[in-house]
Amino acid sequence: MYGSPETHKSIPxxxxxxxxxxxxxxxxxxxxxxxFPAALDDAVAAxxxxxxxxxxxxxxxxxxxxxxGGLSIALVMTLRDxxxxxxxxxxVISPWTDLxxxxxxxxxxxxxxxxxxxxxxxxxAELYAGGGALSNRYISPLFGDFKDFPPTLIHVGSNEILLDxxxxxxxxxxxxxxxxxxxxFKDMWHVFHMFDVPESYTAIRRMAQFLDSLWQEDRIEYEVxxxxxxxxxxxxxxxxxxxxxxxxxxxELVVYQQLHGNHNIWVCQLDMFLETVECNGTRVYRxxxxxxx
Numbered sequence: 001m002y003g004s005p006e007t008h009k010s011i012p013x014x015x016x017x018x019x020x021x022x023x024x025x026x027x028x029x030x031x032x033x034x035x036f037p038a039a040l041d042d043a044v045a046a047x048x049x050x051x052x053x054x055x056x057x058x059x060x061x062x063x064x065x066x067x068x069g070g071l072s073i074a075l076v077m078t079l080r081d082x083x084x085x086x087x088x089x090x091x092v093i094s095p096w097t098d099l100x101x102x103x104x105x106x107x108x109x110x111x112x113x114x115x116x117x118x119x120x121x122x123x124x125a126e127l128y129a130g131g132g133a134l135s136n137r138y139i140s141p142l143f144g145d146f147k148d149f150p151p152t153l154i155h156v157g158s159n160e161i162l163l164d165x166x167x168x169x170x171x172x173x174x175x176x177x178x179x180x181x182x183x184x185f186k187d188m189w190h191v192f193h194m195f196d197v198p199e200s201y202t203a204i205r206r207m208a209q210f211l212d213s214l215w216q217e218d219r220i221e222y223e224v225x226x227x228x229x230x231x232x233x234x235x236x237x238x239x240x241x242x243x244x245x246x247x248x249x250x251x252e253l254v255v256y257q258q259l260h261g262n263h264n265i266w267v268c269q270l271d272m273f274l275e276t277v278e279c280n281g282t283r284v285y286r287x288x289x290x291x292x293x
Contacts, residue, residue: 001030001031001032001124001127001128002030003030003068004027005025005026005027008025008065008068008194009025010193010194011065011093011191011193011194011204012025012063014193014200014201014204015063015204015207015208015211018201018204018205018207018208019207019208019211019212021211021215023063024046024049024050026042026043026046026049028042028043028046028071029042031124031127031128031130032127032128032130035127035128035129035130035131035132036128036129036130036132036136036138036139037138039071039128040071040074040075040078040138043071043072043074043075043078044075044078044079047060047062047075047079047087057084057085057086057087057088058087058088059088060087060088061087061088061089061090061091061211061214062075062076062087062089062090062091063090063091063092063093063207064091064092064093064095065092065093065094065095065191065193065194066093066094066095066096066162066190066191067096067124067128069092069093069094069095069096069097070092070095070096070097070099070140070141070165072090072091072092072095073090073092073095073097073141073144073169074137074138074139074141074144076090076149076150077137077138077141077144077146078138080147080148080149086148086149086150087150088150088151088214088215089150089151089152089153089210089211089214090149090150090151090152090153091152091153091155091207091210091211092152092153092154092155092166092169093155093156093191093193093203094155094156094157094160094162094165094166094190094191095154095156095162095165095166095169096121096162096165097140097141097142097165097166097168097169098140098142098143098164098165098168099121099125099128099129099134099139099140100125100134100135100140101118101121101122101125103161103162103163103164103165103167103168104164105160105161105162105163105164105165105167106118106161106164109159109160109161109163110161112159113159113160113161113189113190114159114189115189115190116160116161116162116190117161118161121161141169142165142168142169142172145176146172146173146176146178147176149173149176149178150179151178151179151180151181151210151213151214152173152178152179152180152181153180153181153182153183153206153207153210154166154169154170154180154181154182154183155182155183155185155193155203155206155207156182156183156184156185157184157185157187157188157189157190157192158184158185158186158187158188159187159188159189160188160189160190162190163184166182166184167182167184167249167250170182170250171250174245174250181210181251181252181270181271182249182250182251183203183206183251183269183271184249184251185199185203205275205276206271206272206275209271209274209275209276210271224240224243224254224270224273224274225240225289226240226241226242226243227239227240228240228289228290229259229289229290230256230287230288230289230290231287231288231290232286232287233277233279233284233285233286233287233288236258236259236260236261237258237259237260237290238256238257238258238259238266238287239256239257239259240254240255240256241255241256241257241265242254242255243255243270251269251270252269252270252271253267253268253269253270254267254268254269254270254273255267256268256273272286273286273287274286274287
């Protein structure tokens with residue numbers, strides 16, 4: 001219903017700056033003047049525009065926040081259902097995937113969400129749907145299926161009424177064998193990536209790392225190998241014991257043990273385990289695998 005490439009330029013600008021990849025923001029039509037499927041049609045048109053410019057599907061990652069996050073999922077679902085080749089990946093921030101608002105977080109997070117209110121979202125949902133069923137998978141992509149979806153990164157704040165839109169999306173993707181990673185940022189609010197806070201820059205760096213994992217030939221793989229040895233950038237060495245997905249947050253966790261000294265056991269988020277840090281004026285991996293030999 002509102003917003004434009006101008007009002008939302010901070011996220012693509014920061015992501016482009018941190019990653020070195022080009023970003024395209026497109027001005028899709030808004031409700032209530034242009035209800036569904038206008039926005040989805042425009043998303044497909046923007047995707048086709050990039051193809052007309054000489055990019056291939058493998059060169060494109062679809063990214064969106066809030067309603068744009070739901071639209072990003074709906075775009076990939078539409079391309080898949082039309083038998084088309086899909087983009088290389090998806091990044092969604094606090095995606096609005098359930099316009100029926102059936103998630104429990106609409107109640108449990110009601111008093112701590114500083115930005116969003118379910119009552120206002122219900123009005124917006126009706127205007128966007130334009131009389132269509134709110135459970136339509138292209139309107140509420142949570143109710144679609146995700147077979148053959150590309151690798152997907154989900155960011156969401158723990159204080160959002162839309163938290164369950166992300167958690168349930170990740171859970172359904174896991175069941176359908178999608179390579180999905182979700183990070184729930186503690187005490188963060190809806191699309192905090194737009195704000196000038198340290199957590200915003202940390203989150204966008206992780207988004208840039210996700211892009212590298214898709215496109216860089218010399219990338220550090222998101223897949224961590226249990227039993228493999230890793231050296232921390234400060235010099236300590238560790239052995240990965242286990243990779244697990246947290247039952248509540250669905251985040252992927254690395255369990256690893258210090259090789260020397262007191263042999264402590266540590267647990268770390270997968271994306272944090274693999275992120276880069278600044279050391280002596282250069283960027284290095286927080287943990288780098290010690291190759292055999």
